[in-house]
Amino acid sequence: MFKKYLLSGIVAVSMVACGNAGNDETETTASSSKAATAATGRDQIKIVGSSTVYPFATTVAENFGRSTSFKTPIVEATGSGGGLKLFCSGLGDNYPDITNASRRIKASEVERCAENGINDIVEVKVGYDGIVVANSTKSDRMELTLRELYLALAKDVPDGKGGLKPNDYVNWSDINPALKNTKIEIMGPPPTSGTRDAFVELAMEGGCQTFDWIKAFKKTDKNTYKAICHAFREDDGFIEAGENDNLIVRKLNANPNALGIFGFGFLDQNGDSVQGSIIDGTPPTFENISDGAYPVSRSLYFYVKKDVVGKVPGITEYLTEFTSVRASGEDGYLSEKGLIPMNAEEHAQWQSQVLALETLSLN
Amino acid sequence: MPDYILTTSPQMAKRHARHSRFQWYGRLAIAISISFMLLMFTAIFARGTGAFQKTMIAVDVEFTESVIDPKGTRVEMDLKQGNYKPLILSGLQQVVTGATERKDRNRLYKLVSGGAVFDLGERVAAKPDMIGTTQRVWIAASSEVDLYIKGKVDPESDEAVRRLKDQDIAWVKLLQEDGRVKRKFNRVFFTSGDSRAPEMAGIxxxxxxxxxxxxxxxxxxxxxxxxxxxxxxxxxxxxxxxxxxxxxxxxxxxxxxxxxxxxxxxxxxxxxxxxxxxxxxxxxxxxxxxxxxxxxxxxxxxxxxxxxxxxxxxxxxxxxxxxxxxxxxxxxxxxxxxxxxxxxxxxxxxxxxxxxxxxxxxxxxxxxxxxxxxxxxxxxxxxxxxxxxxxxxxxxxxxxxxxxxxxxxxxxxxxxxxxxxxxxx
Structure with missing residues (x-):
């Protein structure tokens, strides 16, 4: 009797199995025999890191996988810091070969890598990314300075007497009478986002440092400096709109008075319904971001372990594809996904440097 | 139990009222949860059913040997990586005669999926006899064209707000008049992995x-x-x-x-x-x-x-x-x-x-x-x-x-x- 039920149990398993993926049993037995051999050597590139670089890395990975005989690399979005942590944890099959980063690798991370036996790292510059402060095309384009942006967004603002007061600016005209007389409403990414980190570092600190006495804290009291410059206001002047930039764009269309903070890629895709504000006199255009004139822009990188070249198949070819003109060049397919490419000269220089596998030195 | 005895007392009337009231609360609760479920399902189905079909464009492709396999080696990998883009483009240009300038040609090529070249490569690699012939092949349209054919792009809306411009729509119409656009079952969705291009992504x-x-x-x-x-x-x-x-x-x-x-x-x-x-x-x-x-x-x-x-x-x-x-x-x-x-x-x-x-x-x-x-x-x-x-x-x-x-x-x-x-x- 028990056997009968056990049998029905086994039938049940296989039925669940088949219902789930339309797969037959032969494949599962094949997989279990393969499990024994898969532990030795890896034939697929593993990439982790920044979610800002993720759309570009996945696009290259897909094109690379389709146009060569190598397997398509696996790309995980872990964030720049998380990616570098995994990357520097060790050499071997279970550690990623490449990590994407929306900032440059830090000296402490290079040290960590070295502790775990990763001495030679190849740095690859992907291109540039700008963070825009945009509003709907239904209203006028804003013209702001970093200082005004900081004053609009910070939790505490200077009270003009050498101290701080809680941010009480309600309308833009309260900050600067020349600005329009509408309510300050800014939508931006949550603290988990890399875009938020970069925005804090470039725009908030940039505005913060226009006050000399706050700037002085940077050397003497780092924590106070951070508390002043990094904290966002918690009233309805700043609204955390989630990681989904699509949503911010849609909300901007619904509310022409609001501003939104997001990556240039989304401005580029939706340039017909939203417009980027002019910051410190520079509009966020392709050219201004790529030559660094636009203040809220950063470089994107990825890092490769030199030791895996020749061990994991396809690394050199992946680097060739990523640094080719048709991918990351001025009219490359990555620019359609919102990447701001380097100019031809810089691109060529990085290309030759990367393909020669020159190792990184931070000095 | 005889009903008339019980309903005579006012307490009993209250008890009955409570009984039926409670039943109605229960029914209401069920009705509310069912309507939420229906709302969710209709929203998902209304948006999702379109994905099971995708738009294909018929292109007469001349499989020229000098473009696909200039060395004549017929190695599978070379055939897969052949330069199919100009072949597809010239096939499209037979119907859309106006597009000759570089900018127009780029726009025209964007009507078809970026994965079309790989698709052609696989077909040729599977059947190398195709080289040298001209055949009508159905190629996946780009996601933008697909959305337009499915009626999710309003051609009356302001051109600036659309990714598909008036010019593109005119070209799609030319192709449609020629019977070269049709919607097919989206097989790719069930037979392939993820992709950055919606028309090539699968589950x-x-x-x-x-x-x-x-x-x-x-x-x-x-x-x-x-x-x-x-x-x-x-x-x-x-x-x-x-x-x-x-x-x-x-x-x-x-x-x-x-x-x-x-x-x-x-x-x-x-x-x-x-x-x-x-x-x-x-x-x-x-x-x-x-x-x-x-x-x-x-x-x-x-x-x-x-x-x-x-x-x-x-x-x-x-x-x-x-x-x-x-x-x-x-x-x-x-x-x-x-x-x-x-x-x-x-x-x-x-x-x-x-x-x-x-x-x-x-x-x-x-x-x-x-x-x-x-x-x-x-x-x-x-x-x-x-x-x-x-x-x-x-x-x-x-x-x-x-x-x-x-x-x-x-x-x-x-x-x-x-x-x-x-x-x-």
């Missing part, structure tokens, strides 16, 4: 990833869970230790799933060095998560089996083990399986623990076993919902539909087992 690798994870999960959780439950219920003495174990199992059932992910990261990946992003580790983590559910369900089933069954077997001289495995466990099996399937259905919808072990990733290749890297269905839904391209909206809903179908199948199977095998006393 297969995620579905197989879920399948392999659940397989591993079942193989680990089912025997472990059943054995634990049988031992605790039939053999173990009731003392402080078993009480402690019981409390712990009940606690584990309520632990948030992300915690199991962290455990998996620390133990399976960092300590045992199992491969990251694979269904093997995913299944092990999900098994940890479903184990308590299975144990609790199985124990309550075992408890519901009448003591008389055991007494009768013992009375006839069966040993404790014979009683348990010849009588109690077979009677409890349908209930245990139901508990297991329901636990696995929950595991199918889980993303949080998979995040920690690297299964939330862009994976194109279709996994062939438990040690190949893979994602799972809910992870794929999450990744697509986050993509900026508009074409992913319908894919997201379609993937939700696929997931729902699997969940319903699993739950129906659990109901079937219960109906079919359960005994009542």
């Amino acid at each position: 297969l690798s995620a579905a197989l990833g879920s399948f392999f994870s659940l397989l591993v999960c079942f193989l680990i959780a089912f025997p472990l869970g059943i054995l634990t439950a049988v031992y605790l219920e039939e053999y173990a003495k009731k003392n402080r230790l078993t009480n402690l174990i019981e409390v712990n199992i009940n606690n584990l059932a309520a632990v948030p799933s992300i915690v199991f992910g962290l455990l998996g990261l620390a133990v399976f990946l960092n300590f045992f060095n199992l491969p990251r992003s694979t269904p093997l580790v995913g299944g092990m983590v999900l098994a940890l998560m479903t184990l308590p559910t299975i144990i609790i369900a199985s124990r309550s089933i075992l408890r519901s089996i009448p003591q008389t069954t055991r007494d009768a077997a013992m009375g006839l001289g069966a040993s404790k083990t014979q009683t348990t495995f010849h009588h109690v466990v077979p009677l409890a099996m349908p209930g245990m399986l139901t508990g297991t399937i329901l636990g696995m259905a929950r595991a199918l919808g889980e993303t949080a623990p998979l995040l920690m072990i690297g299964m939330v990733a862009f994976i194109v290749d279709v996994p062939k076993g438990v040690t190949d890297v893979a994602t799972s269905l809910p992870v794929q839904i999450f990744l697509w919902a986050d993509s900026p391209e508009k074409g992913f909206v319908e894919l997201t809903s379609a993937a939700i539909m696929v997931l729902l179908v699997f969940l319903i199948l699993m739950n129906l199977f659990a109901v079937y087992l219960r109906r079919r095998l359960e005994r009542r006393w």
Whole structure:
């Protein structure tokens, strides 16, 4: 009797199995025999890191996988810091070969890598990314300075007497009478986002440092400096709109008075319904971001372990594809996904440097 | 009971009123939850059904040898990587005669999917005889054209707000007049992995990833869970230790799933060095998560089996083990399986623990076993919902539909087992 039920149990398993993926049993037995051999050597590139670089890395990975005989690399979005942590944890099959980063690798991370036996790292510059402060095309384009942006967004603002007061600016005209007389409403990414980190570092600190006495804290009291410059206001002047930039764009269309903070890629895709504000006199255009004139822009990188070249198949070819003109060049397919490419000269220089596998030195 | 006696007193009238009022509250509650469910389903179906069809464009491609295989070697890899773009473009230009300038040609080429060249490459590699002939091939249209054909782009709206410009729409109309545009069943959606281009993205690798994870999960959780439950219920003495174990199992059932992910990261990946992003580790983590559910369900089933069954077997001289495995466990099996399937259905919808072990990733290749890297269905839904391209909206809903179908199948199977095998006393 028990056997009968056990049998029905086994039938049940296989039925669940088949219902789930339309797969037959032969494949599962094949997989279990393969499990024994898969532990030795890896034939697929593993990439982790920044979610800002993720759309570009996945696009290259897909094109690379389709146009060569190598397997398509696996790309995980872990964030720049998380990616570098995994990357520097060790050499071997279970550690990623490449990590994407929306900032440059830090000296402490290079040290960590070295502790775990990763001495030679190849740095690859992907291109540039700008963070825009945009509003709907239904209203006028804003013209702001970093200082005004900081004053609009910070939790505490200077009270003009050498101290701080809680941010009480309600309308833009309260900050600067020349600005329009509408309510300050800014939508931006949550603290988990890399875009938020970069925005804090470039725009908030940039505005913060226009006050000399706050700037002085940077050397003497780092924590106070951070508390002043990094904290966002918690009233309805700043609204955390989630990681989904699509949503911010849609909300901007619904509310022409609001501003939104997001990556240039989304401005580029939706340039017909939203417009980027002019910051410190520079509009966020392709050219201004790529030559660094636009203040809220950063470089994107990825890092490769030199030791895996020749061990994991396809690394050199992946680097060739990523640094080719048709991918990351001025009219490359990555620019359609919102990447701001380097100019031809810089691109060529990085290309030759990367393909020669020159190792990184931070000095 | 005669009604007239009861309704005479005012208290009784109140009692009856309360009775019927409560019934109405219940009905209202059901109606509200059903309407929420219907709202959700209609929203998903309205958005998702479009994804099961996709737009194809017929192009007369002249398979010129000098372009595809200039050396005439017919090596498979060379054929796959041949330069098919000019061939497709000149095929399109036969219909759209106006586009000759570089800028126009680029726009014209964007009407077809970026994956079309790879598709042609595979066809030619499979049948090298095609070289030298001219054939009409159906090529996938780009996601923008697809959305337009499905009526999701309003051509009356301001041109500046659209990604598909008036010029593009005029070209699509030219192709349509020539009978070169049609909607076909979206086979790619069921036969390929993820892609950055909506028209080339598919659910297969995620579905197989879920399948392999659940397989591993079942193989680990089912025997472990059943054995634990049988031992605790039939053999173990009731003392402080078993009480402690019981409390712990009940606690584990309520632990948030992300915690199991962290455990998996620390133990399976960092300590045992199992491969990251694979269904093997995913299944092990999900098994940890479903184990308590299975144990609790199985124990309550075992408890519901009448003591008389055991007494009768013992009375006839069966040993404790014979009683348990010849009588109690077979009677409890349908209930245990139901508990297991329901636990696995929950595991199918889980993303949080998979995040920690690297299964939330862009994976194109279709996994062939438990040690190949893979994602799972809910992870794929999450990744697509986050993509900026508009074409992913319908894919997201379609993937939700696929997931729902699997969940319903699993739950129906659990109901079937219960109906079919359960005994009542």
